[in-house]
Structures are given as C-alpha cells and as structure tokens.
Amino acid sequence: MSSPKPLEGLNKIAPYVGGESEIEGMGKVIKLASNEGAFGPSPKTIEALRTAAKDYHRYPDGDSLQLRELLSSKFNLETERIICGCGSDELISLLCRSYAGSGDEILCSAHGFAMYPIYGRTVGAEIITADEDNITIDVNNLLEMVTENTKLLFIANPNNPTGTYLPESELKRLHEGLPGGVLLVIDSAYAEYTSSEDYSAGIDIVRANKNVAMLRTFSKIYGMGGVRLGWGYFPEEVADVLNRMRSPFNVSYPAQVAGATAILDEEFIEMSQSHNNKWLAWTIEQCRSAGLVVPNSYCNFALLRFPEKPNDDTEHPHKDAKAANSFLKSRGIIVRGLSGYGLPDALRVSIGQEDEMRLVVSLLQEFME
Numbered sequence: 001m002s003s004p005k006p007l008e009g010l011n012k013i014a015p016y017v018g019g020e021s022e023i024e025g026m027g028k029v030i031k032l033a034s035n036e037g038a039f040g041p042s043p044k045t046i047e048a049l050r051t052a053a054k055d056y057h058r059y060p061d062g063d064s065l066q067l068r069e070l071l072s073s074k075f076n077l078e079t080e081r082i083i084c085g086c087g088s089d090e091l092i093s094l095l096c097r098s099y100a101g102s103g104d105e106i107l108c109s110a111h112g113f114a115m116y117p118i119y120g121r122t123v124g125a126e127i128i129t130a131d132e133d134n135i136t137i138d139v140n141n142l143l144e145m146v147t148e149n150t151k152l153l154f155i156a157n158p159n160n161p162t163g164t165y166l167p168e169s170e171l172k173r174l175h176e177g178l179p180g181g182v183l184l185v186i187d188s189a190y191a192e193y194t195s196s197e198d199y200s201a202g203i204d205i206v207r208a209n210k211n212v213a214m215l216r217t218f219s220k221i222y223g224m225g226g227v228r229l230g231w232g233y234f235p236e237e238v239a240d241v242l243n244r245m246r247s248p249f250n251v252s253y254p255a256q257v258a259g260a261t262a263i264l265d266e267e268f269i270e271m272s273q274s275h276n277n278k279w280l281a282w283t284i285e286q287c288r289s290a291g292l293v294v295p296n297s298y299c300n301f302a303l304l305r306f307p308e309k310p311n312d313d314t315e316h317p318h319k320d321a322k323a324a325n326s327f328l329k330s331r332g333i334i335v336r337g338l339s340g341y342g343l344p345d346a347l348r349v350s351i352g353q354e355d356e357m358r359l360v361v362s363l364l365q366e367f368m369e
C-alpha cells in the first residue's frame, strides 16, 4: 500500500532540542538552560495580561498596529517596515520560506543559532557554514563562502551560544562585501544586554539598505519566552513579502498586550540590565578562577569551556563538560550542553537570580577542585 510522502529532504531536519526543564525524581529544579531572563515578565506586564484576559475571546489586530507604533517611536523606525511575529523564530522561518528554496544556499557561522539550519532545511536549501576565529564570527570566512546560490546570510550578534559579538564596523564590512541579492539577517536577540560603544543592533544598516534585516525578541530581557513574541525591521520590499506570507493572526492578543506594556517598562529593563552586568561579570570571574576557560560574554549567559588535559588517571576521571553537566543535574541544576552546537567541551549557563548564580558557581568550584 502506498502512503503519503513528505517533501524530499524533510527527514534530514534534526528537530530542535530545547533546554531541559525537568530532572527525573527531583521536584524543584533551577533552570539556567535557555537564557530566559532572570526575573520572568515585569510585574506591569503580568498585570496587563491579567486585565486583558476578559477579552481573550476577541481576535487580535492582525497587523499588531499598536505594538508596531510603540516600537516605531521607541527606536525611531518606520512603522510600515516593522513586522511582529510569533517569536522571532517565525520571522526566521518566513525569511527562509520567502527567499530560499531547493538548490539555494543559506550561509551561517559555524557556532550560530540552531534555528537557522532547521528552518533553512524545511525549504530544501543547503546550509553552508563558515569557520569562526576564536569562537567569534569571521567576516572574511563568511564572505569567502558566498556563491551565486547564496540567498540568505544569518548571524546572531551577539551570538548564541558563544556570547561574542562583531563591532558595527565589521557588520558594515560584511554587508559591503555581499552581492545585493543576498539578504543579510542580523539577529539581535541579545542587544539589550550589550552596552559596548562599538556595538550596534543593526538598525542604521537596515535603514540604509535594501538587503539587510534586523530581528529582535521579547524572549530574553523581557522574560516573555512563553508568550512567543518577536519583531523585525526590514527593507520595504521585504516587509511587503513577509506580510503576504505570514498568517493573518500570527501574533496573539495576549502577546500584543504583553509586548505593548513591556516595551514601555524602562525601569524593569534597566533593573534587568544592571543585574545582568553584575552577575555575568561575577560568574565569569569566579569560573575563570576555578580553572575554566570563559570568553567575555555580551549576553545573559556565560560559555564555560572545560580545558582538555591528557588524563590516564582512572581514579580521577577527566573533568569535562559532560561530567560537569551530570554533576550539576544531580544537584538539581539544568544548564545547556553544547555538543549540538559543535562545542562538546562547553556548557552554557544563563544568568539567573543571585542565589541561583551563587549556587551554580559554588557547585562548579566544587566540581573543579
């Protein structure tokens, strides 16, 4: 008997494996695996959602107009060029569906965000990766990999899971080296955590060009990962295409209400930023003193690399990332192993609240002793 056949190539997609959220046999766990923001949504956002619940039977505004107008005035953008999505994930998916297909190439950096290859493969495109330099995106390597089949180039800046970033001058050099037909997508999911002078989320480059887009999310500093809300700033023609491609009601009413409140809550954002600055620096310093290799991070997580040492001593097995992950798990803490990102020697630890950071760091120190 014959059976329905999916499109060719779909079986090559490895489904996304998110950070874990439970440990068997353990009631309360500390979850530092998915960079979800240390505090949850702001109290004002929670209140706005509560008040809005009585209207949940109404369909949302299909254009998310109020939210887009708020984003437009906050960042000084043209409202028509902003599109909101069900997470920035949806926008990554829409870009792949609109600009690449079978036989096309989508270019990414070696340790780039896992969603780009996943969505890229759903449209039958080939994923090409460029090597990094010291776990940092390398502009020359990316430009060398561009061919006449390249349609999209995705980078996260700063990048997840490495935490490193390219300065604005390098972003500009990357864009200038690309043919006009390649759409450069700058995913600035962590922009709110980065205060470096030479950093740019990419708004000016999008403003001035027809082949650059910027993506943002409410899943990180706004603590709204479960709400599913992201947005992007696009060239006019790209925005027009995505508006035709997206679902008419792609952003739920609760997401629009929560986003419109969260975006105005400067106090909460500033509190989250200063908390992150303090505990990220502290975590990095403590982990370095414990013998781990930790690059500077510009996000709400630290990348902890476990140095390789030749070790024949079976009584004292090698202290590697895998063993550290199991050790933390046995104590009720979930962090992110990165084998799937080509970094089997590393764990990614999100910045949580003070007591959570003190606990995870003291356990890591105990493990490394």
Ligand SMILES: *Cc1c(COP(=O)(O)O)cnc(C)c1O
Binding pocket: 035, 086, 087, 088, 089, 090, 113, 156, 159, 160, 187, 189, 216, 217, 218, 219, 220, 225, 228, 229, 230
């Ligand atoms: C977390 C993250 C996102 C956010 O995705 P959403 O779909 O908005 O939750 C996007 N890009 C990168 C690089 C991320 O780390």
